[in-house]
Amino acid sequence: MTLKIAFVGVGNMASAIIGGLRASGYSGDAIVGSSINVEDHPRLEQRFGMTMYADNKEAVAAADVVFLCVKPNLLQSVVEEFATVVRPEQLFVSVAAGIEIGALESWLGQPVAVVRSMPNTPALVGAGMSGLIANEHTSEDQKNWVANAFDSFGSHVWIEDEAQMHTVTALSGSAPAYFFRMLEVMIEAGVAQGLDEATSRKLSTYAMKGAAAMVTELDEDIAQLRKNITSPNGTTQAALETLEEQGIQSLMTAAVDACAERSKELGKEFANK
Structure with a gap:
């Protein structure tokens, strides 16, 4: 049986999820959405x-699965508005x-049944990574359905302790921005050494893309992959030694820690509202 899916809020992330579902063969007839931006509906x-x-109520009332894709500061008022049509057998994914x-x-x-998720923006190009955690009312069949839905635009991991969602945010949800910043710096360095920006961008971004593909597709330790291209006294060693001297370990650890801490602070702010 094909489940009826409703999306409350249809912005970029919802569009990524819908696109993944449609690409995996899910019928558009089984998907509805609600949004106050009626000019975007057509x-x-x-x-x-x-x-x-x-009307959110109209979308939610007929659905088996409801994706909550509105901004966090608006979510309580939106959910409380349609709560009167919630049915016990429904599954909600936030x-x-x-x-x-x-x-x-x-x-x-x-x-x-409630599943909380932390996807990231590469979902927009089918390369998303999502952390998921379910409440005690969520069945194994429902968890499997959610996993397949999120795999339709990338991959997923299940988290057992909700406190770990802050770490998921730091390692995945916010992490694309870290890599974007690194690419910006690499491209600028290439331009400073005489390359045009387009060439510098292509060289840097394909190197990052290729490295990520090797890590995800080859069954080999990451440290060994690094060693495989680091010849003694060679060019790669010179670069890596500079990164270590400049404190890449402490810098990246501090960045991840700061992201996780801010996630905790935001969680407390929403909980106190």
């Missing part, structure tokens, strides 16, 4: 073959950063 309906509503499962359960008003 474009979304044409793009995905789905039906859009202006992509709102910082909103804990307990808060969602409270707003929904009754025991229902």
Whole structure:
């Protein structure tokens, strides 16, 4: 049986999820969405073959699975507005950063299956990575369905302790920005040495893309992959020694720690509202 899916809020991340579902063979007839931006409805309906509503209640009432894709600061009011049509057998999947499962359960008003997710923006190009955690009301079949949905635009990991979602944010949710910043610096360095920007960008970005592909596709230790291209007293060694001297270990550790700590702070702010 094909489950009926509703998306409350249809922005970039929701579009990535819908695109993945459609690419994996899910019918547009089984997908509905709701958004206050009614001027976007015709474009979304044409793009995905789905039906859009202006009323969240109308979208949620007919759905088996509901993706909550609105901004975190708006989520409570949105959920409480449609809570009267929530059914016990429904599954709710949140992509709102910082909103804990307990808060969602409270707003929904009754025991229902809830999965909290932390996807990242590479989902927009089918290369997303998502951390997932489910509440006690979520069945194995529902968890498998959610895993397949998120794999349709990348991959996933399940987390057992919700506190670890802060680490997921630091290692995956926010991490693409770290790599973007690194690429910016590498491209600028290439330009400073005489290359044009387009050439410098292509060389740097394909090197990063290739390194990521080797790590994900080859069954080899990352340290060994690094050693394989580091000849004694060679060019790579010179670069790596400079990175170590400049403190790459402490720098990246501090960045990950700062991201996780800020995620905790935001979580407390939302919990206290």
